[in-house]
Amino acid sequence: QKEVEQNSGPLSVPEGAIASLNCTYSDRGSQSFFWYRQYSGKSPELIMFIYSNGDKEDGRFTAQLNKASQYVSLLIRDSQPSDSATYLCAVGRAGKSTFGDGTTLTVKP
Amino acid sequence: EPEVTQTPSHQVTQMGQEVILRCVPISNHLYFYWYRQILGQKVEFLVSFYNNEISEKSEIFDDQFSVERPDGSNFTLKIRSTKLEDSAMYFCASSVRQEGEQYFGPGTRLTVT
Numbered sequence: 001q002k003e004v005e006q007n008s009g010p011l012s013v014p015e016g017a018i019a020s021l022n023c024t025y026s027d028r029g030s031q032s033f034f035w036y037r038q039y040s041g042k043s044p045e046l047i048m049f050i051y052s053n054g055d056k057e058d059g060r061f062t063a064q065l066n067k068a069s070q071y072v073s074l075l076i077r078d079s080q081p082s083d084s085a086t087y088l089c090a091v092g093r094a095g096k097s098t099f100g101d102g103t104t105l106t107v108k109p
Numbered sequence: 110e111p112e113v114t115q116t117p118s119h120q121v122t123q124m125g126q127e128v129i130l131r132c133v134p135i136s137n138h139l140y141f142y143w144y145r146q147i148l149g150q151k152v153e154f155l156v157s158f159y160n161n162e163i164s165e166k167s168e169i170f171d172d173q174f175s176v177e178r179p180d181g182s183n184f185t186l187k188i189r190s191t192k193l194e195d196s197a198m199y200f201c202a203s204s205v206r207q208e209g210e211q212y213f214g215p216g217t218r219l220t221v222t
Contacts (some may be wrong), residue, residue, distance in 0.1 A: 034205070036213075043198075046210055046212060097144075099154075100151065
């Protein structure tokens, strides 16, 4: 079992739709949860972080965490073509972040 | 907005040579990290550093790797004798606290020939 598993892509949504990205993790001791966006050839850019169970909203982005189910998700509302990128889920414990393989999102105009 | 910087952006070296990758973390951050990403693969943790000591390291971070904070601003990763399989993007990151948000630099592309 992978330490951090993301739903396999690629994911394609029309402009204006909601994109849903999912991630599960194996380490129950994980304490911090991050979503990064990575454009091709660029470094990961932090877009959301969450530490407690529940939802966290920031603009068009909502992160959801369920520690009992070891599940974290990212919703992108009103998706734009500029949101097309690879989204990386990262799970942290004692400062070490473990990344998933990423899900590639394409938003079609 | 403060950001992590890295130099050089691209380093080409011959197998067996030593390389030093440099990073300037965000100024009020206390925790520093190195990650690598082989082309087409996921981001992998190498090492974390706090208070002039290694906090955590992965299996990848073997004896050929070392990290140092030589002064109050720079954070370096040294690879003593590079191998072909060390070719990758190397990212530096920093955070205010141990479980805090990590902000990544633009990366150094290392090519070993």
